Amino acid sequence: MTQYDVAVIGSGPGGYVAAIRCAQLGMKTAIIEKYSTLGGTCLNVGCIPSKALLDSSHHYEDAIKHFDEHGIEIPGDIKVNLEKMIGRKQGVVDMTTKGVQFLMDKNKIDVYEGLGSFKDATHIAIAKNDGKTETIEAKHTIIATGSKPSTLPFIKLDKERIITSTEALKLTEIPKHLLIIGGGVIGLELGQVYRRLGAEVTVIEYMDRIIAGMDAALSKELMKAMKKQKTSFQLSHKVTSVERKGKEVTVKAENKKGEEVTFKGDYCLVAVGRSPYTEGLNVEAAGVVMGERGMVAVNDHLQTNVPNIYAIGDVVRGAMLAHKAEEEGTMVAEILAGQKPHIDYNLIPGVVYTWPEVAAVGKTEEELKEAGVAYKVGQFPMRALGRARASMDVDGFVKILADKKTDEVLGVHMVGARCADLITEAVTAMEFRASAEDIARMSHAHPTYAEAVKEAALAATEDRALHI
Numbered sequence: 001m002t003q004y005d006v007a008v009i010g011s012g013p014g015g016y017v018a019a020i021r022c023a024q025l026g027m028k029t030a031i032i033e034k035y036s037t038l039g040g041t042c043l044n045v046g047c048i049p050s051k052a053l054l055d056s057s058h059h060y061e062d063a064i065k066h067f068d069e070h071g072i073e074i075p076g077d078i079k080v081n082l083e084k085m086i087g088r089k090q091g092v093v094d095m096t097t098k099g100v101q102f103l104m105d106k107n108k109i110d111v112y113e114g115l116g117s118f119k120d121a122t123h124i125a126i127a128k129n130d131g132k133t134e135t136i137e138a139k140h141t142i143i144a145t146g147s148k149p150s151t152l153p154f155i156k157l158d159k160e161r162i163i164t165s166t167e168a169l170k171l172t173e174i175p176k177h178l179l180i181i182g183g184g185v186i187g188l189e190l191g192q193v194y195r196r197l198g199a200e201v202t203v204i205e206y207m208d209r210i211i212a213g214m215d216a217a218l219s220k221e222l223m224k225a226m227k228k229q230k231t232s233f234q235l236s237h238k239v240t241s242v243e244r245k246g247k248e249v250t251v252k253a254e255n256k257k258g259e260e261v262t263f264k265g266d267y268c269l270v271a272v273g274r275s276p277y278t279e280g281l282n283v284e285a286a287g288v289v290m291g292e293r294g295m296v297a298v299n300d301h302l303q304t305n306v307p308n309i310y311a312i313g314d315v316v317r318g319a320m321l322a323h324k325a326e327e328e329g330t331m332v333a334e335i336l337a338g339q340k341p342h343i344d345y346n347l348i349p350g351v352v353y354t355w356p357e358v359a360a361v362g363k364t365e366e367e368l369k370e371a372g373v374a375y376k377v378g379q380f381p382m383r384a385l386g387r388a389r390a391s392m393d394v395d396g397f398v399k400i401l402a403d404k405k406t407d408e409v410l411g412v413h414m415v416g417a418r419c420a421d422l423i424t425e426a427v428t429a430m431e432f433r434a435s436a437e438d439i440a441r442m443s444h445a446h447p448t449y450a451e452a453v454k455e456a457a458l459a460a461t462e463d464r465a466l467h468i
Contacts, residue, residue: 005139005140006030006141006333007124007138007141008029008032009116009142011031011032011038012039012041012043012146013040013329014144014322014329016040016100017329018330019109019329020109021330025336030138032116033112034113034115035113038097038111043096048093049090049093049169053169053193056085058355060196080174082173083172113129117282118283118286119285122138122308123137124141139308140308141309143288143296144325144329145276148275150273150274155242155270161268163268165186169190174194174199175200176265176266177264178194178269179249179263180268181242181251181268181271182270183205184211184272184273186271187269188222190269196229201230202265204251214360215360215365218360221397225395234261236255240254242270244268248264249265251263278294286309289305291317298311298316312325312332318345319350328343346363347427353420356395358414359413359422363401363411364411364413368401368410373410374405375401376404376460377460378402378457379398380452380455381396381452384467385448385452387447393416395415396415398413398414400436400456400457407437408434409436409439409457412456414452416452422450435461440460
């Protein structure tokens with residue numbers, strides 16, 4: 001029986017990063033993955049393929065809507081080749097997953113393909129696809145099995161017309177009318193892909209706003225931008241049934257008045273979030289206690305009640321984000337090596353990769369109000385930037401929330417071009433406990449989108465933004 005210092009179950013961003021960091025720190029490491037490719041949901045059917053389709057569809061939209069204004073004339077009709085677009089997406093996925101395999105080889109990490117399950121606290125059985133089972137022994141184990149798409153109890157997913165994000169990434173035709181249940185990140189991103197390609201898109205959301213976990217101003221601004229792109233929103237609607245008949249899907253919902261409303265389309269994407277995935281792990285055999293909502297219960301060091309078993313990423317509390325899982329994987333590896341790492345969960349940024357992009361870190365205005373914190377606001381519109389006008393990306397703003405007495409930045413919220421990248425400036429500043437004035441006094445290259453961050457900081461400092 002092969003013995004390891006650490007075995008990682010699951011090869012998503014959290015799992016493979018944990019394995020790499022363990023190996024870097026001198027531990028003999030194994031990683032177990034039930035699928036034939038590494039990378040988990042993020043690389044195979046999540047972050048990476050969805051961004052590939054978002055980029056492809058963005059190019060198409062630019063070609064049909066904006067090229068002429070830029071003085072670019074293309075003779076003949078511009079057409080979508082969906083099969084080729086999906087094929088390019090898969091090429092990106094394949095290249096990325098092979099990159100993870102390369103990293104495993106480089107760091108001398110043993111990769112086991114099969115379903116890992118606990119026999120006890122130190123032994124893991126690996127059920128391989130050929131029917132054979134192999135058992136390994138691990139001094140420490142890190143559970144990194146990720147999550148799966150959630151659904152509603154009364155919805156029967158046929159994965160043909162009533163689908164999850166997994167199927168939405170490999171459709172063979174552009175929907176005529178795509179109904180989306182859920183106005184969160186996944187639904188909005190995939191909805192924008194197919195809206196750009198010509199589908200009618202209707203988002204049906206239970207809450208009174210989209211991206212409900214983010215600052216309310218971001219929700220309002222993104223919805224305004226997506227409405228201009230002809231996406232339809234039905235807020236405060238409680239879905240009560242989803243039925244398919246042939247090629248037609250009917251969704252029934254109650255509006256805020258209690259009236260029944262019916263929506264019809266040829267596809268329905270169920271995007272109501274994700275649930276921790278622990279099926280087949282047999283954690284009971286190891287004595288691991290589960291937490292609420294199917295999560296693995298852990299302490300502040302991500303350690304379960306069984307001292308040698310840890311859990312990270314989507315199977316534990318907190319935001320289901322790939323970069324959060326990576327930080328946790330690194331933290332556990334360093335704890336096992338006797339170091340004392342730490343994660344500030346308040347400074348894990350959140351991003352929506354629609355266009356305009358949405359990004360945020362720290363506290364929202366709603367949270368500060370609820371906590372009774374005295375704060376000030378500095379906001380600057382993207383359309384006031386020369387760079388934004390040059391690129392025709394004028395939607396959005398940057399909003400900085402700072403402590404009214406100390407001027408320390410408490411939250412940064414932004415909508416606009418390249419905000420997924422811009423948010424890192426805010427994370428860096430907040431990690432070092434920067435004040436709004438600190439950011440305002442930093443030189444920002446001109447012309448850039450990043451100037452909006454400086455201007456918002458100026459607005460928060462003494463209400464002295466320069467360009468509005």
